[in-house]
Amino acid sequence: MYIRAYLRASTEDQDASRARDQLTGFAKDQSRNIASYYMENVSGAKTERPELRRLLNDAQPGDVLLVEAIDRLSRLPREDWKQLRAEIEIKGLRVVAVDLPTSHQGMKDTTGDEFTARMLDAINGMMLDMMAAIARKDYEDRRHRQAQGIVKAKEQGIYKGRPKDAAKRKKIAELLADGKTVRKVADYIKCSTSTVQDVKKNGI
Incomplete structure (x- = not known):
């Protein structure tokens, strides 16, 4: 079992490595070491994420995909999330999120204990779907508020748009x-x- 940590920030002016120490500490608390880190600056609402793709390509059955929170893994719409989750399942990966206690059991080696493994997968799968739906709603709500703010700023003649780098x-x-x-x-x-x-x- 290898622990593969995925760290993501939405924009390039944010620090994708911000949660690295937190994930490292969490793994050590579980008596595990992180084998590799995958960091990128890209929206969780996008399916094209090179580092996540590299993680999935590197992963082997039984490995753990460790994230700070489910919204670091996905803010995808329903169908795109279903596709990503299917890929994760096909690879035999377990998703563990620091902010999702029910997923922490995924850090334990259940080789030879099929019943426990299947129960963990079932419970974790349900919770992942719920958290992914909440993350998507939060994303859509923020986008809606931003759009309202832009409309108001334009009406007041003070909207300048995002400055170019x-x-x-x-x-x-x-x-x-x-x-x-x-x-x-x-x-x-x-x-x-x-x-x-x-x-x-x-x-x-």
């Missing part, structure tokens, strides 16, 4: 000029392809 856009432009593809630039800079496309079309 000039340094990042300059680097994107340099990589594009060097012949790199949009996808390669996005992966290297760790930004969305839409940002790269915007620089390509509109410049810095």
Whole structure:
């Protein structure tokens, strides 16, 4: 059993490694060591997450996917969450979230105890679905409030939009000029392809 920690932050100005010490301490409290860390800055509402994909590719049956909270793993809509959860199940991974006590038993080795393993999987699966639904609702509620705020700011003539990161856009432009593809630039800079496309079309 390998413990694979997944750390995610939504935007590039946030620290994806913020919870690393917390996850490391949690694993040690369970008499376990974390084998590898996977960190990225990308929205949990997106399915295209390179580091999560790398984790799933690396994982072996019986490994643990450790997260700070379920919303670090998913803020996906229902169908996308079902697909991700199916991939996790096919890989034979157990999801353990520090903020979900019912999942902590997943850190224990249940080899040879099929009944306990199946009971844990059933309970954890139900709780994961509930927490994933709550995380998605929280995401949608925040987006709705943000949209309302933007409308109000526009009505008052004070909306300026998100400031552009000039340094990042300059680097994107340099990589594009060097012949790199949009996808390669996005992966290297760790930004969305839409940002790269915007620089390509509109410049810095």
